[in-house]
Amino acid sequence: MYGDNIAVNDVSFEVTSNEIVGLLGPNGAGKTTTINMVLGVLEPSAGDISIAGVGLAQNRSTALGCTNFAAVYAQLPGNLTVYQNLRVFGLIYGVKRLATRIDEVLQEFDLTRFRNTKCGVLSSGEQTRVSLAKAMLNRPRLLLLDEPTASLDPSTAQEVRAHIRKFATSGSGGVLWTSHNMYEVQEVCDRVLFLSRGKILLEGDPRRLPEEHGKASLEDLFIAVAREPLSLEVS
C-alpha cells in the first residue's frame, strides 16, 4: 500500500535454483515495486518474503546477503572507480577472496581496462556492465535484474544475456528478470509471469505461452494482457 493506494496486491511466486524467471507486465503493473519488496527497501503491508529459506522480515541482513541486484535506476556511485565500487560492495556483501573475485567479474564483463576509471565517465552501457559485475560479485542465490539490458547495444546485450544464462546454469542461483524486450525474454527466460494490477495472470514457458493463448508471439500476448487483462483473468 502507498497510503490509501493499493500497489501490487496478492502476487505470489517462487524462483528456484538454476532458473531464470521473467516478470512481465505493463508500466505500473508492480514489477519494480515487487523487486523493491524483495530487496527489503519497501516493506510489504502483508505477506512474507523468503530468500534461500531465510525470512526477509525476520533476518534481513542474512536474507539480503543471499541476493544482489542490478537496475538501470540504481547505478553505482559515479565518483568512485570501477575497482573501488566493487571493493566497497564486495566488503559489504562479505565476498571471500575479494581481490580474485573482482578480477574475475572484471574479466567476465570486459571491464578490466576500466578498472581505474571513475564510473561516472563510463557510457551508460559500460555502467550497466559495472552494475552487473557488482550484482554477480557475491554469487547470489537470487539475482534480481530490473531491465538490465535497457541501455545496451544489441551486441553487448547478447553477451550480457549469455553471462546471465551461464550464471543461472552453472551455479546454484536463480534469476528474477524484468524486461520489456519480448525477444530477449523468449531467449533467456525459462518461465515468465505476467503481472497485471498486482496479480499474476499467466505463467509458463515463454516459447509455448503465445501458442497456448492463440497469439502469434510473446509480444502479442503481452499487448493482450496489458490491454485486456480481464479477458485473460476470466479465461
Place this chain on the structure above:
Amino acid sequence: MSLQRSAAIMLRQFYLMRGSAARVVPLFAWVGVDIVLWGFMSRYLNGLTTAGLNFVPTLLGAVLLWDFFTRVMQGVTMTFFEDVWSRNFLNLFASPLRLSEYLAGLVMSSVVTSLVGLVFMLIIASVAFGLSFFSYGVVLIPALLVLFLFGIALGIAATGMVLRLGPASEWFVWPIPALIAPFAAVYYPLTTLPRWMQYVSRIIPPSYVFQNIRSVVYGGTVSWGPLVLGAVLALVYLVMASWFFSRMYRHGVRTGLIARYSSETLN
C-alpha cells in the same frame, strides 16, 4: 554487527577523499581560517587589557574546541551526504548492511576527519599563537569526549532529518552548530545569558564543557559533577538520535521513500 561492513563505508569515504582536493581542503581550510582569525583577535584583546588577562586559552581555545565539535558533526553528515549526492541508497540499503553498521561507518569516518582537523588546529594554535592544550589539564579529556559524543548525536539526528525530508533539506543541517553556539556559552560565561537562555543551556552538553574550561584557565578546579552530567546528556542524545534515525529509516521503508530516494522525488 559486522565491522567489515562499517569499514567499507569508511573505505568509500577514504577513496573519495584520496582522489578529491575539493573534499580534503575543507578539512583544513575553514578550521585554519578560524584559528588564524581568532588567534589575532585574542592577541589584540590581550593588548587591550591591563589586568594581564590571556585570551589565548579562553577565546582561541574555545574556538578550537567548538570547531572540533562542528567537524565531528559534519564528519557524520558529509559521509551521509555522499550517499545522497551519488544516489546510492538503493545500492546500500538493498544489501546486507545493517542500519547500525551504516551508522558506525559514518561515525568511524567522522573520527578520522575530525581528528585530522583537530591536529591541524592544534599545530597552528600552538605554533602561531602559543596555545598549549596542557594548560587545560585533565579536564581536556572529558571535554573532548562530551563534544565528540554530542557532535555524533547531532550528526546522526541531522542525517535522519535529511533521510525523512529529502536531499533539499540538507541546508537545514549546516546552520545547526551556529544555532546551538549561543546556548553553549562557547565564548562567554553562562551568567552573561538571560535567564531563559540559561535554562536552555542546561540541556546543551557543551555548555558544561566550556564553563569548566574557563574555570580551569582562571585558576579554579574542575567541577566533575556538571561534566559527568554533560557526558550523560550527550549519551542520551546519542541514543535518541540513533532511535530517530532508525524511525526515519523505518518510515522510509514502509512508505517506499527509500526506494524512491535516488530519484529525488521527495521535494
